Amino acid sequence: MKRTPAFRQAVIVGLCTVAAISVLSVGAEFSVPYGDPIDLDRIDGVLGPEWDDANAHPCRMGKYGAEVHLKHDERLFYVALVIRTSNEIRGGLEGWVFIDDGDGRDYERGDDLLSVVANDGRREKADHYFKGTFDFVLDTRLGGTNDAYGAGRYDAALGAYVFEFCRELRSGDSKDVAIEDEGALDIEYGWSSG
Numbered sequence: 001m002k003r004t005p006a007f008r009q010a011v012i013v014g015l016c017t018v019a020a021i022s023v024l025s026v027g028a029e030f031s032v033p034y035g036d037p038i039d040l041d042r043i044d045g046v047l048g049p050e051w052d053d054a055n056a057h058p059c060r061m062g063k064y065g066a067e068v069h070l071k072h073d074e075r076l077f078y079v080a081l082v083i084r085t086s087n088e089i090r091g092g093l094e095g096w097v098f099i100d101d102g103d104g105r106d107y108e109r110g111d112d113l114l115s116v117v118a119n120d121g122r123r124e125k126a127d128h129y130f131k132g133t134f135d136f137v138l139d140t141r142l143g144g145t146n147d148a149y150g151a152g153r154y155d156a157a158l159g160a161y162v163f164e165f166c167r168e169l170r171s172g173d174s175k176d177v178a179i180e181d182e183g184a185l186d187i188e189y190g191w192s193s194g
């Protein structure tokens, strides 16, 4: 399926060690702390206390103000996106986290995308493989394994879409980009509307 995101925000993630991941975003550096594991049931599109030990930073995603929350544990990398809009968007919103495979060329075959449509917080497989520019499919459709889940919902009281993702650091799946100790990773965040 080909989809064109309305916006992407470039963020560079430098991995110092698994226990001390740092993020460079628009010239500023953010640390990705080692935190408590998040139960899969908490990947529900509700930004609860499971994110209290994450690092959060504000950013812009196109016309929307947003926040990115980041943390990891020994096995999983966690990302939450809060995209602020006072109105639910007609046609829905899809949140996504793009992960470059380390060659510095974004949106090419071999890159990763975590993506789900906001759907009342229903948890879905989120582990996609890039086949080409904005042409991506679930790993499981290419013989790979699903190693990421995500959920999103619109929270009217908060005035925001909330997307939560968890993803294996090193799944061993040939369809995944491994997040290695002391490696480097480019991540971009974004959304697309239906």
Ligand SMILES: [Ca+2]
Pocket (backbone or CB within 6 Å): 042, 043, 044, 045, 046, 047, 048, 050, 164
């Ligand atoms: Ca949650």
Ligand SMILES: [Ca+2]
Pocket (backbone or CB within 6 Å): 100, 101, 102, 103, 104, 105, 106, 107, 108, 110, 111
């Ligand atoms: Ca690439």
Ligand SMILES: [Ca+2]
Pocket (backbone or CB within 6 Å): 127, 139, 144, 145, 146, 147, 148, 171, 173, 175, 176
């Ligand atoms: Ca996978």
